[in-house]
Amino acid sequence: MNIIIQNLRKNFGEKVAVNIDSFNIHSGEILGLVGNNGAGKSTLFRLILDLIKADEGSVHMADNTRDINVAETEEWKDWTGAYVDDSFLIDYLTPDEYFQFIARISGKNPEDLQQFLDKFQHFMADEIVGQKKLIRNLSAGNKQKVGIMAAMLLQPQILILDEPFNFLDPSSQSAIKHLLTKYNEETGATILVSSHNLQHTVDICPRIALLEHGVIIRDIDNKEGQAQAELEDYFQVTD
C-alpha cells in the first residue's frame, strides 16, 4: 500500500508544523523519519492517521485497486496500525484485556491472538501478559511495548510508529528492530518509523526523510547504510 502526500500543510498559529508539496512512500518500504524536536514528525503522522485536520492538501493510501483519501473514509483503518503516544492505550485494561479487545474488534479469533503473542514472547520478557496489572501501572517501556504490539496485532499493511525505541531497554530496542524488519519482509507492509536514534533508524530504514520546520529537506537513500554520515553531519553528532 502506497502513501501519497500532496500539498500537505498544517500550521499551529504562526508556526508551520507541516509543509510538504509532494511525497510518496512506496508499498513495502520502511521509511525512517528524523528531525529535531518540533520538526513536525508527530504532526505528520497524525495527519496521515486523520487525527488532525490539514489546512490544505491530502493524504492518500493507494494500491492497484484503490485510491483512498484518509479524510474522506474510514476504510483505511482496516489495514493501518499505529502507535503515536499513550493516548492510543486504554489504560484501565490489563494488557491481556487490551489485546483481546483489539483482536476481537479487528475480527481476530483467540487462536490468532495466541499465535501473535507467542511471536512476541521474547519482546515481552514475561512482564506484560498474565501479570494482572493495569496498563496504567506498567512502566513507560512496557506501555510502549503494549502500544507497538497492539498496532501490529492487526497485521496491518501500513504500520506507523512514532519513536518506538523510546523508553525501551537496549535488548528490547534490538528486539523491536528485528521484529519490524522481519514483519516487513514477511508481509511486505509499508512501515513508517520516526526516531531520534540515528543508529537504529539507519539500521532498519532503507529510506530516510529528514524533516525541518515541517518541510522534508532531504530524502536519503539508505539501502547501503550510507545515510549515517549525512545524518551525523546534519545533526552535528560528531562535533
Place this chain on the structure above:
Amino acid sequence: MNKFQLYKLLRKNENLKERRHPMFEKNRFMKFLLIFMWLYYAAILLFMGVTMAMGMKGAYNGVAAHHVLDGWFPIVLLVDFWVRFIMQDTPVNQAKPYTLLPIRRSFLMHVYLLRSGFSLGNLYWGFMLVPFGLIAIAVPFGWITMIGWLLGWWLLCIANGFSYLFVRTLLTKHMAWLALPIVIHGAVIAAMFVPEHNWLDMPCTILLNAFANWKILYIIALAAVVALLYYANYLLQNALVYNEISKKEEVVVKNTAKMSYLNRYGCIGEYLKLEVRMRMRNKTVKMQFAMGLGIMLLFSVIMYFTNAYDGSFMKSFICLYNYIVLGMMTLIGIMCHEGNYIDGLMSRRESIYQLLRAKYYFNSFILIIPPVILMPLMIIGKMSVWMNLAYLFFTVGVLYPILFQLAVYNKDTLPLNQKLTGKQGNATQQIVSMVILFLPIGIEKLATLLLGDPWGYILLMCLGVIGIATHKMWLRNIYQRFMVRRYVNMEGFRASRNS
C-alpha cells in the same frame, strides 16, 4: 524567601491555576455562565433571607424569627457539604506540585487548610443570613446580637468545610468512606423529619442563641471543635500527601472477570466489557455512580418516611430523577472519559458508533436499579406503577437520545481516576440537564390535563417505545455528526487531557 512571601507566591499560583484552566481559557461563555450562576444563587439566597425574615416577623408569637431558622441549620449545612464536592479541592491535591520542592510539607498543609478555612466560600451563605439578620435580629435585638449570631453560622460553615475535607480526603483512600456522610446525614434527616417534632430544633436553637447572646463558653466550645477538625485534617492530609506523590495504585487487579457471556454480541460485546471495566476501575466514574445511587436512596427514604415530597409535582420529579440520575451522571459528560484514549479509538473503523451503542445498552440495563429502590414507595402507594413504567420507557427512549446528542459536542477530557472536583459542565451540558429534568414532567402534566389520568403516562411510554425502536438510527446519526466534528473534538480532548 520568608514564609509570608512564600504564602503570597502559593496564593498567586493558585489564582493562576484557576484563571489559566484550559476550560476557561477557551470558553468565554463558561466564564460568563459561572459568574452568572454565582450571582444567580446569591440573588436567590438574598431573596430567601429577606422573605423569610419578613414572613417570620410576627408569625411566631413569642419566638424570635431567627429561632425558627436556627432549627433548620442542619439542612443548610447538609446542602453546603454536598455542594463542596463540585467546588472544593483538597489540600493534598493542591500541595502535590510543591511536595518535591524545598518547602516544608507542614507549612504547605497549614497554608492550604487555612486558605480553605478562611475561604470566601464559607461566607456565601451570608447572602441569605446577613439580610435575614439585619431584618429579623438587628432591628429588634440590636447589632451585637446579630453579629454574634452570624459568627455562630460562620464557625459552623468552617467546621462543615473541614468535615468535608476530611471525608473527601478519606475518599481518595477508599470509596467506602462515602458511607460516613451518608449515614450521618441520613440520621440527621431522620431526626428532623421522622418524629412529629424536629428533634434537632431545640439543640440547634440553643446553640445559635448562645452565640447571639455572646455566651463565651459556647463560642469557645465551637471554636475548639473547629480547631479539632483543623488538626485532624492536618494529620490526615499530612500523612496522605506522601502517599499521593509516591502513589502506587493497587497493582494487582482483583477483578479480571472475562465476561465471556458478552462474547456472543461480537464487537458490541467488547465495547460493553470496556464500559463495565471503565465503571469498575476508575475512581471518578465509580464516584459518579455512587453519588447517583446515594441521591436516589436519599430522596426515596425521605419520601418513604415523610410527607415532604407528597405533592404531585414532587412525586413526578423524584420518580423521574431516580430513573435519569445514573445515566445523567455519566452521559452529561459522554465521550469526555474516552478523551483520554480518543486517538486509539479514532484509529479503529466505526469504533465510536459501536461505543455509543454499547453505552446505550449499558445505561439502559442499569435502569433495573431504580424500580428496586422505588419498590417500597410503590407498595405503600406513594408512587404508581404507571408512573414508574412511563418514566422508565421515557428515559430510555427519549431522555437518553437527548443526552447522547452531547457526544457530538463534548470535547473536554475528564480524568478517569482522579478527583471529582475541578471541572464543571459547559453551557450546553447545563441546558441539556435542565431540559432532561423538566421536559418529561411538563409533557406528563400537560397530557394528563388534556387527556385524563393514565394517558399522560401512556403518552410518555409511547414516545419512549418509539425512541427505543429507532435507537440504531439516531445513534448512527449522532456518530455521523461526531465524525463531521471530529477534528474539533479531538483537538479539544487533547488540549484538556491531564489538565
